Amino acid sequence: MNTANLATYNFAYLDEQTKRMIRRAILKAIAIPGYQVPFASREMPMPYGWGTGGVQVTAAILGPDDVLKVIDQGADDTTNAVSIRAFFQKVASVAVTTRTGEATIIQTRHRIPEEKLKPGQTLVYQVPIPEPLRFLEPRETETRKMHALEEYGLMHVKLYEDIARNGHIATTYAYPVKVEGRYVMDPSPTPKFDNPKMHRSEALQLFGAGREKRIYAVPPHTEVVSLDFEDHPFEIQSFENPCALCGAENVYLDEVVLDDKGGRMFVCSDTDHCEQRCASGHRGSLAYDGEIVR
Amino acid sequence: MTIDTLVFTGGFREPVFQSQSVFRTLMDCMARPGTIGRIAPAVLPPPPLGAMAGAVALMLCDQDTPVWLTPGLAGSALPAWLAFHAGAPVTDDRQTARFAFIEKAALLPSLSLFAQGTQDYPDRSTTIVVEIEAVEGGRPFRLTGPGIRDEAIVAPRGLPDLFAQMWSENRRAFPCGVDLVLTAGEEIACLPRTTVVHPLEA
Numbered sequence A: 001m002n003t004a005n006l007a008t009y010n011f012a013y014l015d016e017q018t019k020r021m022i023r024r025a026i027l028k029a030i031a032i033p034g035y036q037v038p039f040a041s042r043e044m045p046m047p048y049g050w051g052t053g054g055v056q057v058t059a060a061i062l063g064p065d066d067v068l069k070v071i072d073q074g075a076d077d078t079t080n081a082v083s084i085r086a087f088f089q090k091v092a093s094v095a096v097t098t099r100t101g102e103a104t105i106i107q108t109r110h111r112i113p114e115e116k117l118k119p120g121q122t123l124v125y126q127v128p129i130p131e132p133l134r135f136l137e138p139r140e141t142e143t144r145k146m147h148a149l150e151e152y153g154l155m156h157v158k159l160y161e162d163i164a165r166n167g168h169i170a171t172t173y174a175y176p177v178k179v180e181g182r183y184v185m186d187p188s189p190t191p192k193f194d195n196p197k198m199h200r201s202e203a204l205q206l207f208g209a210g211r212e213k214r215i216y217a218v219p220p221h222t223e224v225v226s227l228d229f230e231d232h233p234f235e236i237q238s239f240e241n242p243c244a245l246c247g248a249e250n251v252y253l254d255e256v257v258l259d260d261k262g263g264r265m266f267v268c269s270d271t272d273h274c275e276q277r278c279a280s281g282h283r284g285s286l287a288y289d290g291e292i293v294r
Numbered sequence B: 001m002t003i004d005t006l007v008f009t010g011g012f013r014e015p016v017f018q019s020q021s022v023f024r025t026l027m028d029c030m031a032r033p034g035t036i037g038r039i040a041p042a043v044l045p046p047p048p049l050g051a052m053a054g055a056v057a058l059m060l061c062d063q064d065t066p067v068w069l070t071p072g073l074a075g076s077a078l079p080a081w082l083a084f085h086a087g088a089p090v091t092d093d094r095q096t097a098r099f100a101f102i103e104k105a106a107l108l109p110s111l112s113l114f115a116q117g118t119q120d121y122p123d124r125s126t127t128i129v130v131e132i133e134a135v136e137g138g139r140p141f142r143l144t145g146p147g148i149r150d151e152a153i154v155a156p157r158g159l160p161d162l163f164a165q166m167w168s169e170n171r172r173a174f175p176c177g178v179d180l181v182l183t184a185g186e187e188i189a190c191l192p193r194t195t196v197v198h199p200l201e202a
């Protein structure tokens, strides 16, 4: 890539002072896994809720040699993912991919790719509400104290109320985890299906919350344990049938409505995973040879 | 030599891209303690500070980050260089320093004298950049902790004899404590506060 052709100080949109500030926060976040580091979030040319926290983290770490993948709900082709990818192509001329294995940085909303991440990859999460204790305690000064004192009893009470009411823990998204035996952390609104992928991942995981102005991190090979109880151990969602397109089992599936007569199918939420399986000849119950329609 | 040439002496020629690549190397090393990063520092600070420590300084320091310097560095041209290239103020107060720089062979002060952060804000602590003789060839340590699959063996040369003891005291203060960046020549290694250092027989 010819870096000389870029407007130097606008590479990746953020000014250099902002990048330094975010980079300092990232280093502290890595050094204190699961702890939310405050940072001075900047206005970005997209509304909050579009992943401005993740975008700022990506912009601060991104270089000319990176290959960027952006997913939203597992898909590379949703409006949110397409916009963010286009943004970084424009402001950083960065190479992009939909292939999980080819990416050096993967920015995500709501999923962790099915393909096992590798050393050298960084997964950047877009986080709406970084504080796992927020719905129990609205005051920031109090939640900060609770983290400082490891006062996580209320969180267990909340999960136990789930059990009392439903017979099982009903929380399926943003299921709280404990990082390296110390900080309770919100894994962002990923399905709890993905929680085990965070545990001792080979990849560095960075979390950016723009509106709430927090950055946190899980280094590679770090213990990430979903909160549970001895008599009600943590369980991930399971699906009755494999993916209707590629036949994959043990992956997270989305329901797709086929027609207005109630026809529907369950397919991989991770579109890259599904496409690669189809391309290598795997077939599900609703796939036609030679023609895969998503 | 024009004023402009003098002005930019020793700073990054391409600040955006060079500081990004120094950062990524440092981030990888912080995320994977025991990993040795190699990168051309691309800056030339005034002696006695070495180039890699200078690159870390320009990449991370600015007007928001008071910097503590050893007497040897404080008496050199470094404060002016930092002020000029980074806008970073130098402070005598280790408790307010966001960064500290220790040149090769200078005394590494007790780590507990630097800002440790608080239980509420453990991130408000000093990051100490220590120049050592070499990242290899010294007394071996076994490292465990986040970022390390099972264990990592490192043997930095030029750390104090009592380093393992100093570090275990720092480790006990978790989540408070300082983080270390070790530099030598074009090499860099990190010890975040989470890393457990076990001395090995040389």
Ligand SMILES: [Zn+2]
Residues within 6 Å of the ligand: A243, A244, A245, A246, A247, A248, A267, A268, A273, A274, A275, A277
């Ligand atoms: Zn599939």
